[in-house]
Amino acid sequence: MTTDAPLSLHVPEPAVRPGGTPDFSNVKIPKAGAVPRPNIDVDPESIRDLAFSIIRVLNRNGEAVGPWAGLLSDEELVEGMRHMMTLRTFDARMLIAQRQGKTSFYMQHLGEEAISCAFRRALSRGDMNFPTYRQAGLLIADGYPMVDMMCQIYSNARDPLKGRQLPVMYSSKEHGFFTISGNLATQYIQAVGWAMASAIRRDTKIAAAWIGDGSTAESDFHAALVFASTYKAPVVLNIVNNQWAISTFQGIARGGSGTFAARGLGFGIPSLRVDGNDYLAVYAVAKWAIERARRNLGPTLVEYVTYRAGAHSTSDDPSAYRPKTESDAWPLGDPIMRLKNHLIVRGVWSEERHKQAEAEILDTVIAAQKEAESYGTLHAGGKPSARDMFDGVYAEMPPHLRRQRQQAGV
Numbered sequence: 001m002t003t004d005a006p007l008s009l010h011v012p013e014p015a016v017r018p019g020g021t022p023d024f025s026n027v028k029i030p031k032a033g034a035v036p037r038p039n040i041d042v043d044p045e046s047i048r049d050l051a052f053s054i055i056r057v058l059n060r061n062g063e064a065v066g067p068w069a070g071l072l073s074d075e076e077l078v079e080g081m082r083h084m085m086t087l088r089t090f091d092a093r094m095l096i097a098q099r100q101g102k103t104s105f106y107m108q109h110l111g112e113e114a115i116s117c118a119f120r121r122a123l124s125r126g127d128m129n130f131p132t133y134r135q136a137g138l139l140i141a142d143g144y145p146m147v148d149m150m151c152q153i154y155s156n157a158r159d160p161l162k163g164r165q166l167p168v169m170y171s172s173k174e175h176g177f178f179t180i181s182g183n184l185a186t187q188y189i190q191a192v193g194w195a196m197a198s199a200i201r202r203d204t205k206i207a208a209a210w211i212g213d214g215s216t217a218e219s220d221f222h223a224a225l226v227f228a229s230t231y232k233a234p235v236v237l238n239i240v241n242n243q244w245a246i247s248t249f250q251g252i253a254r255g256g257s258g259t260f261a262a263r264g265l266g267f268g269i270p271s272l273r274v275d276g277n278d279y280l281a282v283y284a285v286a287k288w289a290i291e292r293a294r295r296n297l298g299p300t301l302v303e304y305v306t307y308r309a310g311a312h313s314t315s316d317d318p319s320a321y322r323p324k325t326e327s328d329a330w331p332l333g334d335p336i337m338r339l340k341n342h343l344i345v346r347g348v349w350s351e352e353r354h355k356q357a358e359a360e361i362l363d364t365v366i367a368a369q370k371e372a373e374s375y376g377t378l379h380a381g382g383k384p385s386a387r388d389m390f391d392g393v394y395a396e397m398p399p400h401l402r403r404q405r406q407q408a409g410v
C-alpha cells in the first residue's frame with residue numbers, strides 16, 4: 001500500500017463561461033504614461049519589469065501622456081485613423097460577402113486594427129513582415145490595393161495568387177508582406193531566418209515576425225527565439241495576445257510564465273508589453289523595437305495586449321465558449337473609439353468629420369468591391385485558369401507535370 005496521493009494535472013480554466021459575468025480582473029492595467037521609456041541600447045536585464053507591465057499612451061480623457069507620447073503629427077494620426085476605419089469597413093463588407101456565398105471563408109480584425117496599422121507605419125520600405133491572417137492592416141496602411149485583396153478573397157480571374165491560397169492569405173513582396181502560411185508559428189522561424197540572411201548579406205533591412213497567443217505553444221516559436229537570441233538577429237518578434245485561440249483561452253498557451261512577453265526573458269531578449277488598442281502606444285513601441293533591430297542591437301519581443309472582439313473566423317461561433325458581452329467588458333476599449341477621442345481632444349477631428357469619413361470610406365470600399373466582383377466571385381464569373389496551377393512552382397517543370405498539363409489541354 002502506498003501513502004502517496006494520486007497525481008493529477010493542472011488544467012487552467014477561463015474565468016467565466018457563457019452565461020457568466022465577464023471578468024478581466026486578471027488583466028492588470030497601469031495608468032497611461034506610467035511606464036518609462038528606456039534607451040534602445042538598454043541592458044535587457046535592467047528592463048525585465050517591462051515584460052509584466054503595459055505601455056500605454058492614451059488616457060481615459062483621450063490625452064496622450066508620458067514618455068512614449070509625442071511621436072506622431074496630426075496628419076499622421078488622422079491618416080492612421082483612416083487606415084483603421086478602412087480595415088474595419090473592409091472586414092464588415094467581406095463578412096457579408098462570405099454570408100452571401102461570394103467567398104468560402106473570411107477572418108476579421110475587429111478590435112485589433114491598431115496593431116497592424118500602427119506597426120506598418122514604423123517600418124521602412126524593404127523590411128519584411130511574416131504575418132498571420134490577422135494583420136491585413138499591414139497591407140491597408142501601406143496602400144496595397146483593396147481590389148487585389150478582394151480578388152484574392154473571391155479567388156477570381158484577377159486573384160494575384162491564382163486561387164492557390166485560402167481566402168485572406170495574401171502575399172506581396174513589394175509591400176513587405178510575406179505569403180501567409182496557414183501553418184501557424186512557421187512565421188517565426190522564417191522571419192528570424194530572413195533577418196539573419198539580411199545581416200549575413202550586410203543589408204539594412206529588418207524582419208517582423210507575427211504570432212497569436214495560442215500559437216506560441218508551437219515549438220517553432222521557441223526554436224526561433226533561440227536563433228534570434230544567439231545571433232542577435234535584426235527582427236521584431238510580435239505576439240498578438242487577443243485572449244483567445246479559437247475557443248481556447250490564453251491561459252492554456254501562456255503556461256506558468258505570467259505573461260507572453262515574459263517568454264523572451266529566458267532568452268535575454270528585451271521584452272515589452274503594450275496596450276494593443278492604443279494606436280499611439282503601438283506605434284511608439286514598434287518604433288523602439290524596429291530601431292533596435294536596425295541599429296544591430298538585436299531582437300525585441302513585443303506582446304500586444306488586445307481582445308478579439310469578433311469570431312475567430314466565419315466558421316466560428318464564440319457564444320459557445322465565452323459570454324456574449326465579454327468584448328464590451330474588455331477594459332482597454334476599442335482602438336478606433338480611443339483614437340477618435342484623442343483626435344477630438346487634439347482639435348483635429350469631430351463627430352461630423354468622423355461620420356463623413358465613415359461614409360467616404362464605405363463608398364471607397366464598395367467601389368473596390370464592385371470592381372473586384374466584376375472579375376468574378378467564388379461561384380460566379382471569372383476564375384483563375386487551370387493552366388495557372390502548373391506555373392510558378394518549378395523553374396523547370398518535371399515531365400509528369402508537363403504530361404498532366406497536356407492532358408488537361410491548358
Ligand SMILES: Cc1ncc(C[n+]2csc(CCOP(=O)(O)OP(=O)(O)O)c2C)c(N)n1
Pocket residue numbers: 134182183184185211212213214215216218240242244245246308312
Ligand atoms: C500549426 C497549426 N496548428 C493548428 C492550426 C489550427 N488553428 C488555426 S487558427 C488557430 C488558433 C490560433 O490562435 P492564436 O495563435 O491565438 O491566433 P488568433 O487566431 O487569436 O489571431 C488554430 C489552432 C494551424 N493553423 N496551424
Ligand SMILES: [Mg+2]
Pocket residue numbers: 212213214240241242243244245246
Ligand atoms: Mg489569439
